[in-house]
Amino acid sequence: MTELIIPAIISCVVAFFTVFFTTPYLIKFLQKRNLAVKDVNKKDHVMIVRPGGPSIIAGIMVSEFILYGFLQMNEILAIIITSFLAFLIGYVDDRKVMGGWFKPIALIFAAAPIIFFGVYDSNLSFPLFGTVQIPVLYLGLIIFMISITGNTINSIDVLNGVASGFMIIASFSLSISLFILQNYEMVLVSLPLGFVSLAFYKYHKLPSKIFPGDSGALALGGMYGAIAIIGHVEIIAAIALLPAVINSFLFLSSMKRIVEHRQIKGKPVEHTEDFKLRATKDKTAPITLVRLILAAGPLSEKQIGYTIFKLAIFSGILAIITALMPRLFI
């Protein structure tokens, strides 16, 4: 295990500083090309550049290639390619508005490297109880996992800093769980995701200087899903992601179909006079996590963000408890 410490430190430092130093240049580049969107939750007419995906994927790829140099694992190659494909799919959607089905369907193909490299175990592992062998269903799980995690992270990217902040909490919870399960090599592979998110959060937090866009959110979500499958921690990864899963679940159960946010006419939230957010009574609007948080009364963007982070920390703790269960009860 000690031989893994140096690769771990190098990859984490590289992941963090690649994003930390490239993002300001990306912001200037996007400003020059006027690739900006209105921040709808600001009182003044504030334009924010997007997408931040290129700096996020740069951080992921450089750090993971360094790890590949040390460990020579096909698992790392599968994660790099899957994350890059998810980024590309998001980038297409960033540049050209696609239909609601584009991302879920296209992301199915992003899972292909995991199957191609054969870096998965078809036994689905349930903490405390053991494993169940479901080869047919597991292939389906691989195909849909990247699509689900990518779109889930993308769906929670609604307020300044929320997607990147949420990913910091979820990915570090997953790394801690992998450590508890003594899957040390996958701990190394997963850590750069947290450090990439941490560096990007510096520019994404309120008030945002850049938005991750679909390319950034899908790259983060795609990598998270790939780690979950390859690290054999699918259930724990899903638990750490529960607030975002709730958001997607509420959205789908209220809309009864897959639809892009921009195609929805009803507004789930609106602004008060002092520009706080409050839930609307619009029956045609989807029920979302933010709308439920606001059901008790108006809150500022910062307060909503912190509430989502508290929910993410709670889920992260549950994920870690789940990883600890075999040690606690057996």
Added chain:
Amino acid sequence: MKIGLFSFIFVMWVLIIIGGGILVMILGPFSISGYGDFDSLLTSIFKAIIAILLIIVWILILSKLKNWIFKKEIKF
């Protein structure tokens, strides 16, 4: 509201653990025999169908729970 959301997450977690238990303890040891080379394939397909049914049940329970936990808030 916050307590409702935390409760909802906690219930989801409990349902995941219970569902896992059902899959591993009951469904795990199950196998179909008497079909030669197709035994493992048929067993796998059967397990997949039961697992998908469990997921559907999980979603239905969550839908009911959502309405129950957030009955005061969801007047949208």
